[in-house]
Amino acid sequence: MSRRPARTRPTRAQTRERILDGALEAFAERGFHGATQEDICERVGLSRGAYNSSFRSKDELFFALYDRVIERLQSRLEEATACALSMPGSTADNFLKAFIASYPFDRDWYLLQAEFGLYALRHPAMASHYAERQGRILAIIEGALADILREDARIAARDLPCIARLILAVHEGSMFQGLLEPGKVASGELLDFLVDLMLADAGDVIRRDRDGSPSQT
Incomplete structure (x- = not known):
């Protein structure tokens, strides 16, 4: 008589991941409050008990x-930053490609x-938690920038926090514009232009031809 395979249950971590995946779909489709x-439980095939054992509120889930x-x-x-540093060419350009890919x-x-923002x-209670997470993202970007630009005398270390905020703002703003006007803004296009403005002569950037190459003046 053959033995039945042992029945396995998902781990707590696996259950949390299933809930997170289902919640992201539900929130995007119906809105955070909707x-x-x-x-969420129906999407991932879990009971309310399993949900409640992992998350106490939708805020915590977000x-x-x-x-x-x-x-x-x-x-x-x-x-990606380690890879960018080992590649030939402009480290700033390499970082930009690495950031967009990451x-x-x-x-x-x-x-x-x-919506949650x-x-x-x-x-205010939610805002402090939200700001703390954004601060962590900014610190990650700033750390990567410090590695990438440490030998570039054109960028002062004191400017890195502002540059990190600018990169994040442009990246998230381009996401909005891409959703609002599909096809109008290519992925990474605005960040590419921002890096040109930071690291090249502003006049050369503004005078670029449509194909992206500098115009002859």
Whole structure:
């Protein structure tokens, strides 16, 4: 008589990941306030008890999603930065490509982040948690910039925090514009232009031909 294979149950970590994946889909489709616990449980095939043992509120669920985004960004950007430093050519250009590849456009996440950001602005307790997460992302970007630009005398170390904020603002702003006007803004186009402005002569950047090459003046 053959033995039945042992029945295995998902680990707590696996259950959390399933809930996070389902929540991201539900929030993007129905909105943060529109999606319910039942919506999420139904999507991932879990009971409300399993959900409640992992998360106590939708706010906690959102910040768990944000933490996952930060962890993935840090891991990817560390690897990409090391690669950029070992590649020939402009380290700034290499960093830009590494950053875009490490923090790709994710429609579902952008919709949720934008909606929750407005909610947080109206609720100071939420705003402090949101700002703390954004601060972690800025620190990751600033650290990568310090590695990439440490030998570039055109960039002062004191400017790195502002540059990190500018890069994040341009990246997230281009996501919004890409959703609002599909096809009008290519992925990474605005960041590419920003890096040109920071590291090249501003006049040369403004006088570029349509194909991106500097015009002859």
